[in-house]
Each structure stands twice: as C-alpha cells, then as structure tokens.
Amino acid sequence: MKGLLAFLLRATTPADRVAVVAAWAAVSALAVSAWSAPAGGEAVVLVGDHEVRRLNLARDQRVTVQGRIGPAELQVKDGAVRFVHSPCSSKRCIRMGWQHRRGAGAACVPNEVMVRVTGGGSGSGWDAVNY
Amino acid sequence: MPSTTEPAAGRQPPALAALRRDAHLAWLAAFAVALHMLEAALPPIVPGIKPGLANVVSVAALCLWGWRTAAVVSLLRVLVAAILLGTLLSPAFWLSLGGALAALAALGAGAALPGRGLGPVGYSVVAALAHIGGQLVVAYALFVQHAGLFVLAPVLGLGAAATGTFNGLAAYLLVREWDTENPEANVRPGA
Numbered sequence: 001m002k003g004l005l006a007f008l009l010r011a012t013t014p015a016d017r018v019a020v021v022a023a024w025a026a027v028s029a030l031a032v033s034a035w036s037a038p039a040g041g042e043a044v045v046l047v048g049d050h051e052v053r054r055l056n057l058a059r060d061q062r063v064t065v066q067g068r069i070g071p072a073e074l075q076v077k078d079g080a081v082r083f084v085h086s087p088c089s090s091k092r093c094i095r096m097g098w099q100h101r102r103g104a105g106a107a108c109v110p111n112e113v114m115v116r117v118t119g120g121g122s123g124s125g126w127d128a129v130n131y
Numbered sequence: 132m133p134s135t136t137e138p139a140a141g142r143q144p145p146a147l148a149a150l151r152r153d154a155h156l157a158w159l160a161a162f163a164v165a166l167h168m169l170e171a172a173l174p175p176i177v178p179g180i181k182p183g184l185a186n187v188v189s190v191a192a193l194c195l196w197g198w199r200t201a202a203v204v205s206l207l208r209v210l211v212a213a214i215l216l217g218t219l220l221s222p223a224f225w226l227s228l229g230g231a232l233a234a235l236a237a238l239g240a241g242a243a244l245p246g247r248g249l250g251p252v253g254y255s256v257v258a259a260l261a262h263i264g265g266q267l268v269v270a271y272a273l274f275v276q277h278a279g280l281f282v283l284a285p286v287l288g289l290g291a292a293a294t295g296t297f298n299g300l301a302a303y304l305l306v307r308e309w310d311t312e313n314p315e316a317n318v319r320p321g322a
Contacts, residue, residue, distance in 0.1 A: 011303040015244060016253035020296055023256045027288035034285040 041102065043081045045074065046114045055081060057100070057117070067111030074115055081115050083108065155196065156203055163188040163208035164215070171216055179283060180290035183259060183298060185212075186234065190254045190302040195309060198235075198242050205231045222274055226266045233265025234258040251306055252299030259295025263287040 012020070045053040045065055052065050057079045064073045070087030080100035083093040086108050093108035105116035143151075166184040175181070185208055193201035209231045213219040218227075237257045241249045249257070267287070271280050 012252045013250040019253035027292045031285035
C-alpha cells in the first residue's frame with residue numbers, strides 16, 4: 001500500500017494530481033446529477049386531444065375522468081399510474097398495467113382516454129440501447 | 132520497444148537524425164495500430180467503454196518527442212487501423228477520428244501549460260475525457276441528433292477517467308523505461 005502510494009507520487013507531477021482529481025470530480029458530479037434525477041414525476045391525462053388532468057405521481061390517488069363513452073378511473077401509486085376501471089369492452093387499457101417511465105403511457109382507444117408519464121418519471125424511457 | 136537510438140542524438144549528421152526520427156514514428160505508429168487492433172478484437176466488457184490502450188502510445192510520444200509526433204502517431208493509427216479493420220469512412224472511423232482530434236487538442240493545451248506542467252498521467256486523463264467528449268459531439272452532429280445521447284455521458288465519463296488514469300500510469304512506465312534505456316537520446320519538451 002505504501003509502495004503503491006510512493007509509486008503514484010513519483011509517477012505524477014503536481015499538475016497531474018490536480019488534473020486527475022479534477023477529472024474524477026467532474027465525472028462524478030456529472031454522474032450524480034444525471035442519476036439522482038427528481039423522482040416526483042407527473043402524468044397527463046388526455047381525452048381526445050385535450051389535456052384534462054395533470055397527476056402528481058408522488059401522491060397516491062384515484063381520479064375519475066369522463067371519456068367519450070363513460071367514466072374511466074385511474075390510480076396513482078408509488079410513482080406509477082394505471083387504469084383501474086374503464087367502460088370499454090376490451091379493457092386493454094387496464095391490462096397495460098402500471099406506467100412509470102418518462103414517455104410511457106396507457107391508452108383507451110374506444111373511450112379516447114390516454115395517460116402519459118411526462119417529466120421526471122423513473123427510467124430513461126428507452127426500450128433498448130444498442131451499440 | 133526496440134531501441135532505434137544508437138548512438139547519441141546530436142552527434143550525427145542531420146540526414147541520420149531525420150531517419151532516426153522517422154524510425155521512431157514508424158515504430159510508435161505500428162505499436163499504436165497493434166494496440167488498437169488488439170482492442171478491437173477484445174469483447175466489450177461494458178458496452179461503449181474500451182480501454183483506449185493506443186492512447187498510451189500517443190501520450191508517451193508527446194512526453195518523449197512532443198506534440199507533433201503524438202499527432203502524427205495518433206492520426207496514422209486511426210487511419211491505418213480503420214483500413215485494417217475495414218471501417219474506413221464508416222461511423223466507427225469518424226467517431227475514432229473525432230475522439231483522436233479532441234484528445235490531440237487537449238494534449239496540445241496541456242503541453243502549453245507553464246512550469247513543470249503535466250506528466251503522462253495528467254495528459255492521459257485529459258486526453259481520455261476529451262476523447263469521449265469529441266466522440267459524443269461527433270455522434271450527435273453526424274449520427275444521433277437526440278439529446279438522449281448525452282444520457283451516456285456520465286457512464287462514458289467515468290470509464291474515461293478510470294482508463295485515463297490507468298493508461299497514464301502505463302505511459303509513465305513506458306516513458307521511464309525509454310529514458311533509462313536511452314539517457315542521452317531524449318529531447319523532451321519542457322523537461
């Protein structure tokens with residue numbers, strides 16, 4: 001351990017040490033700021049192309065919105081949102097389940113109700129990353 | 132690295148000195164190309180992060196013979212490795228070139244520092260960070276016009292800091308070895 005330290009001191013000039021510390025500080029700050037994104041996301045609820053509600057995902061709640069064919073109930077819990085009741089026949093909107101990623105959403109086409117997670121949600125919103 | 136430096140510099144005709152310098156360049160470039168190829172053959176442990184071993188050669192070249200040598204070695208390496216890998220003028224080539232140019236710019240700026248200035252470790256770290264910075268800019272400008280690209284920046288930055296530090300120590304050992312083997316041959320700038 002002592003030998004390693006001596007080697008590191010011999011291998012670096014004072015300016016080197018400043019450069020190395022500054023580089024690590026800069027990338028660490030970048031990583032911390034990028035990965036500690038605010039959790040309190042938001043979701044917008046649309047009926048047709050009109051925004052009818054904005055839901056704070058940090059607050060657990062249930063809301064009912066009036067769609068084209070009837071009322072739909074949405075639930076917010078643990079930073080995620082889902083459909084719980086819908087007057088549509090297929091219930092696909094309910095089966096889409098919890099949505100929490102930024103950019104993700106669930107839609108009920110017959111009822112023209114859509115919920116979409118906007119800024120802040122957890123995750124990057126990518127389906128896949130390829131190099 | 133084989134010795135191409137007998138006898139001592141300064142006591143030989145200019146033509147011989149020029150030949151010697153060319154031999155240095157050729158050896159360094161060949162060494163850098165070999166490391167580049169080796170790296171291309173390695174499986175990516177973490178996607179997007181490569182050890183950047185060829186930069187060891189550029190940094191050592193800068194410390195031993197100055198920025199122009201480092202620039203020639205680095206650009207030759209990018210060109211020759213691209214020809215050998217068959218990636219010439221492909222996205223990989225432009226990313227490689229963008230990274231190399233940014234790294235060279237950072238090395239030039241680092242070499243211009245007054246006083247004792249940077250050694251291999253400092254050069255390597257600033258070059259590594261400039262390298263990924265250059266690559267991100269090229270990737271954004273030419274291939275992926277989406278701000279989401281910069282989500283990668285922290286990962287690549289941490290990778291660059293780690294590989295830059297490690298490679299800097301490797302470059303230090305290379306420079307030290309060269310200096311001990313050729314005590315009279317070095318014409319280190321600012322040393």
